[in-house]
Amino acid sequence: MKDAITKTTKWVKAQLENEGTGHDWDHIRRVTRQAEEIAEIEGADRHIVTLAALLHDLIDDKVVTSEEEGLARVNEWLAQLALPAGAQAHIIEIITTMSFKGGNNKPMSTLEGQVVQDADRLDALGAIGIARTFLYAGSKGQPMYDPAVRVRENMTAEQYRHGKSSAVHHFYEKLLKLKSLMNTNEAKRRAERRHAFMEQFLEQFYQEWG
Ligand code: ADP
Ligand code: NI
Numbered sequence: 404m405k406d407a408i409t410k411t412t413k414w415v416k417a418q419l420e421n422e423g424t425g426h427d428w429d430h431i432r433r434v435t436r437q438a439e440e441i442a443e444i445e446g447a448d449r450h451i452v453t454l455a456a457l458l459h460d461l462i463d464d465k466v467v468t469s470e471e472e473g474l475a476r477v478n479e480w481l482a483q484l485a486l487p488a489g490a491q492a493h494i495i496e497i498i499t500t501m502s503f504k505g506g507n508n509k510p511m512s513t514l515e516g517q518v519v520q521d522a523d524r525l526d527a528l529g530a531i532g533i534a535r536t537f538l539y540a541g542s543k544g545q546p547m548y549d550p551a552v553r554v555r556e557n558m559t560a561e562q563y564r565h566g567k568s569s570a571v572h573h574f575y576e577k578l579l580k581l582k583s584l585m586n587t588n589e590a591k592r593r594a595e596r597r598h599a600f601m602e603q604f605l606e607q608f609y610q611e612w613g
Contacts, residue, residue, distance in 0.1 A: 529597030
């Protein structure tokens with residue numbers, strides 16, 4: 404398994420090093436490290452967690468042309484690694500269930516999947532999460548804030564559907580909801596701090612905006 408992890412790290416890094424959408428190698432590196440730490444504390448299988456974390460964004464259609472193509476490539480990669488029985492299927496199950504898109508909020512069925520999903524979500528929070536959000540909004544030509552839409556946590560879905568999207572908007576759409584979606588206790592603890600920091604950030608942001 405050690406060899407498989409070394410090889411996979413190199414393979415993923417080579418593909419994502421020049422990615423510009425926030426699905427970059429640094430995101431993978433942070434998620435993998437945090438997932439490994441949480442796995443240790445929660446008692447999850449460390450090898451499965453590491454491999455799934457490394458591979459989790461390679462089937463995203465923002466990174467590859469299609470999810471099917473990405474999945475085929477990852478499957479092919481895993482097949483030649485000669486992993487223990489069941490490992491390939493487990494890793495594939497994790498990375499396909501994990502995606503937050505398409506309205507599939509299917510719960511992760513294994514502890515390893517829960518840990519990787521938590522680590523990915525934690526990277527959307529805190530200082531890094533704030534930075535990624537503004538980077539993403541900038542890349543889509545969205546403003547950092549639209550004062551015409553006084554977005555607040557208690558806004559209904561209907562209300563914000565009519566608002567123009569902005570970086571600040573994304574906090575209410577997704578980021579501030581992630582804390583309560585954490586699977587493991589360790590991730591809940593880690594989310595708490597990052598969440599509080601984002602609330603502080605927003606408060607100061609509105610103050611400075613005037
Ligand atoms: P991941 O699954 O790795 O979290 P996403 O594709 O969901 O990746 O998002 C990448 C980054 O961009 C995250 O930090 C996310 O919060 C941010 N992001 C996603 N959608 C938006 C949006 N509409 N506006 C601003 N930031 C966004
Ligand atoms: Ni990710």
